[in-house]
Amino acid sequence: MASEAKRHKVDDDTSLQDFLRWCDSVGLVLSTKVRVSKEGVVADYGMLAQDDIEKGEVLFTIPRSALLHQGTTHVASLLEREKFSLESTSGWVPLLLALLYEYTTAQSKWKPYLSLWTDFKMLDHPMFWSKEERDGLLRGTGIPEAVEKDLDNIQREYKDVVLPFITKHPDMWNTRTHTLELYTQLVAFVMAYSFQEPQEEADDDDEDEGKAPIPPMMVPMADMLNHVSKHNANLEFMPDTLKMVCMGPIKKGEEVFNTYGQMANWQLLHMYGFTQPPSDNTDDTADIPVINLYKAATTGSSHDHSKPDGDPQLLEEMWELLQDKGPFVFGKHGCLTDMELHSVLKVLCMSRDEFAELKDNDGWEDEEDEEIISQAFSNDGLSGLKAKWKWLIHEAALLTMRGYPDVDQDRVLMEDQVLQQRLSSRQRKALHVRYGQKRILEKVMELTKT
Known part of the structure; x- marks a missing residue:
């Protein structure tokens, strides 16, 4: 195994070569079909295919003794x-x-x-x-x-x-x-x-809440792989070892990508310090804070049947019930927190008698089918919602949009590669986050326009 590991082509990087020798010494086995590199990868270090790789091939294995955590160190x-x-x-x-x-x-x-x-x-x-x-x-x-x-x-x-x-x-x-x-x-x-x-997911009866x-x-070598939402490799956990497995054909010269999960650009930047271009990130999202739905409801008018009644005292009581709710998350295909949004919209559009009954019963059991609700709050279903619900979502999305820097300027920057190249790395990453979120909110507003 040692001689096989030493045949791997490496860049002229002393630290990287020392690391690869260390990998060999701790029993990490790297396929001869891949190499770690600083060149030809999207960021810092990465892994490249040196030969065509088929689905199911193991790219490397690492024994659990080589993992770095509090149980494996000197202390x-x-x-x-x-x-x-x-x-x-x-x-x-x-x-x-x-x-x-x-x-x-x-x-x-x-x-x-x-x-x-x-x-x-x-x-x-x-x-x-x-x-x-x-x-x-x-x-x-x-x-x-x-x-x-x-x-x-x-x-x-x-x-x-x-x-x-x-x-x-x-x-x-x-x-x-x-x-x-x-x-x-x-x-x-x-x-x-x-x-x-x-x-492993525990049964409700067996789950220990505490x-x-x-x-x-820390998993050496696995952390060399960069992330994309459409990844081609996956880390598998075995009793004695971990292994990185190819999920689909990878051509010679292509980069090997792992995934950190379904991550919106704001999460990637917050947790990992990088972003993907908004068009490439299929998991991008935008949040609409619950307070913006409440603010939208307070501007309603009893003279417009497409809007909630806007009774200030009633809405204040509703807000006491709803203010601890998290934001409503919209992805590229609709609302990802559809059940929560459905519940809040029902409350904000209740009459005083309906709301009193809700409080008396300490909530309600929603008898509507989850699949029906999910479809109703997808991009295909938003335009078919009740007029009052559409108006609330539209106005809340508009209020959220107003919290960003200039929308038109970001659109110009995204459409002009020359201007983008003049931005600093941080400006470009922030642009990816802002523009991706704005595009999702613009779609929501388009589909809920009354």
Whole structure:
């Protein structure tokens, strides 16, 4: 196996060659039909086919002993012994402490792997942008609010959980090296490159509601593959090994892509620091906050039968019931949270007597078929909704659109490749997020116009 691994063509990159030799030493087997490269891939490192690959072929296998998580590092026993003091909302503290230790220890057995990220400069999550950049470039997308929440949680977790722990164990960690800045970088590293092992769905009767989720893990080599929504490889978890398997024919010279799941561009940028062109991302979405439906309802008029009655006192009571609802998510083919939207629209269009009955009964059992509702809120069904419902959705989408920077300017930028090339990387990624969301909202408005 060792001689086979050494035959792989690699770029003139010392860190990459050291990593590939390390892979061979830990029992990771890489197919001779692929190579890791910085050239000819969409971002940073990637994997290219050196020969035609057929569906079902294994691109590489990695033993579980080579995975990096809190149970496989030098500090594993200590982290296990004191795990109750490391509990946090994220559940990531043990892994992050392990990474803090291994990343800064010269003798770490993970050094050839972690050395691929020498200073984390390739991580360009919005959490590393200035607040002015986030608020200016990403206004209306939901990302600035998500990042502020992330940063608050990271700072709180470091101060309340991590700092007391590393202060208690100065022989393994120290506050001069293992700073909040490095901790934040490692959070982004885990966000962008870790994997979550699939959990079997438990029966409702057997499900343990208090059970903590399985923490993420670092999977060397798997994290080299870039993401597209139409991927051609998939990571499979076996009892003793993990393997990357080809999902369809890959031609010589083509890039091998994994998937991080069904990710809208705002999620890709927020969690991974990159985007896809809106036309390429089949999983792109746009959110309509529930408050915008409420605001639309408050502008209704009893003189227009296409609008809700707009009784201020009644609507205020309705808002008390609805304000904890999450946003309504629209994809390229319709509403993805159709049941929730259906329920809210029913409430906002109720008479006072109907709403009183709803409160008396503490809700209602929706007897309508889920498939019928799903069809009604698809792009094919939106135009056939009740006039009042269409008006509310249309006005809420319009209110959401007004939260973005100039719509027409973004359209001009997307249609002119020369102008796009003049943008910085961050400006271009923000444009992808904004424009993709706006296009979805424009479609919703077109289909609900009354």
